[in-house]
């Protein structure tokens with residue numbers, strides 16, 4: 001893939017014991033990756049490569065910092081998520097490409113690794129499990145609609161866990177018929 005040409009690293013030809021590469025990721029990078037989790041973003045990547053004692057193995061340390069645009073869990077609008085990720089790849093030469101635990105094995109004949117997809121994966125892993133807008137920043141119409149829809153499937157525990165802000169959104173839609181919701185309203189009114 002020519003689009004990711006600059007992410008291809010010639011490890012076999014590396015003449016020095018250590019090397020640092022820097023990348024600036026922009027919207028184009030994420031467009032080229034064309035994967036659903038992150039569609040846009042900006043990030044700076046520092047990659048430190050160290051030749052390990054054996055000479056045909058390498059340690060690649062990635063430090064990635066930036067902001068990616070992802071979907072808010074609560075309202076599904078886009079939101080900016082800051083990321084700061086450090087991760088590591090261990091690479092060694094072998095007969096054919098393989099991933100084995102912490103190791104990536106690359107064909108010795110080629111002696112190259114393309115790190116574009118690894119960088120993307122590290123970024124995705126760096127996104128917190130729960131990612132929502134800052135309080136009050138959600139798309140209120142959408143959050144209200146979603147809650148109305150979701151509460152049909154929600155169990156008691158989930159209903160009890162609904163935050164006040166979302167509750168108010170729902171109330172304003174004025175079509176509350178779920179009896180559990182009335183129970184929750186009673187509880188909230190008593191506080």
Ligand SMILES: [Zn+2]
Nearest residue numbers: 072075133138
């Ligand atoms: Zn939101």
